[in-house]
Amino acid sequence: MFSFSRENTSIVARWWRNVDKQILFLFVFLFLLGLFFSFSSTSSIVAEKVNKQIYFFFIKHLVFVSISLFLLIIISIQDKNKLIKFLPYLFFISILLLSLIPVFGVEVKGSKRWLDLIFLPIFQPVELVKPLFIIFVAKIIVLNKKINIYNRYLYSFLVLLLIVIFLINQPDLGQTLLLILTWFTMIFASGFNMILLSILGLAILSFIALLIFFFPEKFGYVFLRIKIFFDPKVGDNFQSQIALDAIKQGGLSGQGMGEGILKDKVPEAHTDYIIAVISEEFGAIFVLFIVIIFLFIGYKVLNKVFSEQDEFLKLTLLGLVSLLMIQTIIHIGVNTRLLPTTGMTLPFLSYGGSSLIGSSIMAGIILNFTRKDSTRYFKND
Numbered sequence: 001m002f003s004f005s006r007e008n009t010s011i012v013a014r015w016w017r018n019v020d021k022q023i024l025f026l027f028v029f030l031f032l033l034g035l036f037f038s039f040s041s042t043s044s045i046v047a048e049k050v051n052k053q054i055y056f057f058f059i060k061h062l063v064f065v066s067i068s069l070f071l072l073i074i075i076s077i078q079d080k081n082k083l084i085k086f087l088p089y090l091f092f093i094s095i096l097l098l099s100l101i102p103v104f105g106v107e108v109k110g111s112k113r114w115l116d117l118i119f120l121p122i123f124q125p126v127e128l129v130k131p132l133f134i135i136f137v138a139k140i141i142v143l144n145k146k147i148n149i150y151n152r153y154l155y156s157f158l159v160l161l162l163i164v165i166f167l168i169n170q171p172d173l174g175q176t177l178l179l180i181l182t183w184f185t186m187i188f189a190s191g192f193n194m195i196l197l198s199i200l201g202l203a204i205l206s207f208i209a210l211l212i213f214f215f216p217e218k219f220g221y222v223f224l225r226i227k228i229f230f231d232p233k234v235g236d237n238f239q240s241q242i243a244l245d246a247i248k249q250g251g252l253s254g255q256g257m258g259e260g261i262l263k264d265k266v267p268e269a270h271t272d273y274i275i276a277v278i279s280e281e282f283g284a285i286f287v288l289f290i291v292i293i294f295l296f297i298g299y300k301v302l303n304k305v306f307s308e309q310d311e312f313l314k315l316t317l318l319g320l321v322s323l324l325m326i327q328t329i330i331h332i333g334v335n336t337r338l339l340p341t342t343g344m345t346l347p348f349l350s351y352g353g354s355s356l357i358g359s360s361i362m363a364g365i366i367l368n369f370t371r372k373d374s375t376r377y378f379k380n381d
Contacts, residue, residue: 015077018373023300026293027072027363030348031356033290035065037278038270038351040257057270057351064353068360075364076371083368084312088139091132097125098166105170113170114354126175127358129163130182131365134319137183141190142312153187157200168211174342178327180204185322190315243273244337246280254283270351272343276335290349294328297321304370313369320366 038061075083097115105112106122114122140156147155160183167176188197249255270277279287301321308314324347331346333339345355347362 034349076367124354243276
């Protein structure tokens with residue numbers, strides 16, 4: 001009979017004894033919760049809109065969740081040093097895939113964000129790039145002590161700039177801002193001069209504003225969304241208004257499972273507006289429960305950050321939890337009209353293979369780096 005006792009020295013047994021079971025349970029619970037909402041609230045409506053079988057999207061979601069949970073376990077069970085050495089190569093592959101979008105990209109609603117390589121399902125490379133980017137930046141900043149610290153900041157910025165160029169070309173300013181904010185958080189935590197950081201932030205904002213001004217045919221939609229956010233009368237704010245109305249209709253306890261109307265009226269309800277769907281059908285109390293789960297995960301990871309001695313692990317975990325929290329805040333902010341509209345999924349819960357795989361990579365790395373048997377990464381400097 002299989003046992004997880006200390007006498008069992010197998011990889012799986014050692015992993016189970018040392019993994020943070022609270023964080024593991026919460027990650028798995030969020031994946032399964034997203035699957036439940038797909039079954040109860042959104043998948044059948046989306047399938048009907050595109051003339052598919054009623055459970056077509058639920059089955060796809062089930063497959064994506066199964067793959068994601070498998071990846072989560074595989075990543076979290078690996079030897080830390082080997083994983084850290086391997087992930088940068090995966091990052092280079094993800095950048096290569098991102099660079100192929102102008103040639104092999106699939107255009108949807110004016111944006112080329114999805115890659116179609118025939119032998120793979122259509123996916124968004126940026127979802128793979130995000131967690132791997134954090135690993136790569138942490139390695140640049142922390143693990144190359146022979147290089148001047150400001151040169152290391154410069155190299156990390158150049159990597160960010162490369163990704164930003166690819167994303168702006170799609171265009172995808174939502175993911176661009178998400179990565180920029182995460183990068184700022186990491187370099188601020190690593191001790192970067194606050195005055196220089198502020199100047200750099202203003203420079204980046206000015207650059208984005210100039211792009212919108214000089215290339216209105218490509219980025220005009222961003223300016224329009226910002227204008228609509230401040231004055232709904234100047235344009236079409238149908239989706240965001242319906243989402244806000246749905247949240248209000250849901251109240252504290254919700255309209256009941258399957259009784260919401262948002263999923264019928266908004267095309268991206270199962271992805272960009274999933275929190276509004278949940279609020280309408282299950283109520284604000286359930287949304288608060290989900291928010292508390294994300295906050296507790298953040299609390300647990302930050303506890304590890306403050307107790308960890310290894311600078312690389314500290315910076316990586318901080319970057320990953322920042323990515324998770326910023327993306328969650330943006331999604332909820334858009335759904336509640338506290339932020340301008342942008343296509344941003346809710347990690348673990350929104351439908352979409354790319355988003356779920358990206359979330360599983362992030363979660364797997366967090367679980368690996370928070371294990372009790374973690375050995376420090378020995379730097380070759």
